[in-house]
Amino acid sequence: LLGAPTLEAAGALLGARLVHGERAGRIVEVEAYIGRADRASHARFGRTERNAPMFGPPGHAYVYLVYGMHRCLNVVTEAPDAPAAVLIRAVEPLAGLCAMRDARVATEATRGVPAGLAPDPVRLESIRRRIDRVPEHRLAAGPGLVGAAFGLDLADSGRDLLDPGSDLRLEEDPGAPPFSIVRTPRIGVAYAGPEWAALPWRLLIEGHPCISVKAGRR
DNA sequence: GCAAAGATTTGCT
């Protein structure tokens, strides 16, 4: 499944479930990053401490910090000598929605606060009120929001997502409603140059309400 | 050893 060519694996991930403890959601939008030659991929510099999971076995997590604040989840694909991964860009919440809101509040509250220090209660309450108003379909509608809603940490990078005994895992969902797949260029990769940025390596469930906001639901 | 940029999100103009 995930050892298949990355674009096939990306299609297979759509509709699957991402589970973390009591939280579960359906993957509705992904992006493929394929090989060292891909100028948009973190693997373009070769193997580093951060991207090491991309050079490992398929089905493992690659979690990285972007813009100094957002944690993004990838699922590693292809053989260990072929660095590739699929970025989970948006998820439809299915279970554990309260835990997702709690995690988003906690993520934002600890931002900029030294580890181990309690966040300011007033600021915490302000964040809480805002997150409580976020509609369900926006809880994990973006790669950074998936990381926040599922409470992912850099320490989760490298974990095996195919281990059925793990609290953080992927599950197939035979009961998922049927859907059509749409392919578009990837988001936010203009730095890679026109040729790489134009490749239709973003896949999403057509018309799904939980598509990432930045991408504009198309 | 230091400067620059980033697979984003949010809020203000």
Added chain:
DNA sequence: GCAAATCTTTGCC
């Protein structure tokens, strides 16, 4: 529509 927030990684000196 634009810029700030925030910090790790990369790349050059």
